[in-house]
Amino acid sequence: MSNKTGAHEPGRIASAAELADRAAIAEIIALHCRGVDRADEETLKSCYWPDATTAYGSDAVPAHGFCAELVSAIRAFRQTHHMVTNSIYAFDGAQARVESYLIAYHYLAGLDGDDSEMTYLGRYLDRFEKREDIWKIKHREPVMSWSQNAATTHDAHHPALAALRQAERFPDDIVYK
Template structure:
């Protein structure tokens, strides 16, 4: 373990970047309602604790994309303030602050969740994946929304979508 603020070795930086990619990939999987992307960041035997759901991460992936798509038109999960602590060469624990915004299906309100992800990851060979996630709620709030997506200033912009109609799908396929 290095001292806080100490410059990390290249191997440690590579491991930190791989872990960060896993954490970001999880957020994208949620927001694009992509169960396969979610499953790709978890080892097959991984478990999650999302409060109402405690169990298999792969089962959770199938359930959560439906659960988010029904009441919400769009979601946006962002993480920050991530601390990564290595436990040997093949295990790591992370804490990431999460802000999750959920636009109700009718566009009238937004539920904003503020909390943290407490994750355990394992490295197998040259690959890091989640083995356990616990979600910690700090607070949540509901706000009324004035939907301006079709207003004059924004009407011509591409619009986000839960699934394959989202512009990012074509962007990553074509490299545009």
């Protein structure tokens, strides 16, 4: 997303209203990561407008239907961990284009200890829409930079980690207690 796509002048001081809009959008982006990692369909759906679309493949599909499919797919992994880093915002009234950098780890516990990890690096290209002072995703399209697959291990019994609570999926994770 460049200055030519509607982004403001780099370095311009944002108004209080724009900062509030950015915070609301950042919350949705973070909640989406939680929804994926906890395999929480309702949290995922709460990030999208009912008429929203997403294009994780070549065609745009209804986002709410995709959320149900994503939860099923994500449960194939023992754990996932999605992190969004740099986000760039371009506002046009009640519309916003947001580009966010993404790092996602997918841990697959294999049979006989042949565990693997798929690391995905890319960006979310989102179109947000504000309706009655609520921002949600209107359309999301991920763009991949690269991914890597590697053998890995997970030692939950390591002395430095044994006392830590382990992450779970919805509704068993501690965040829901």
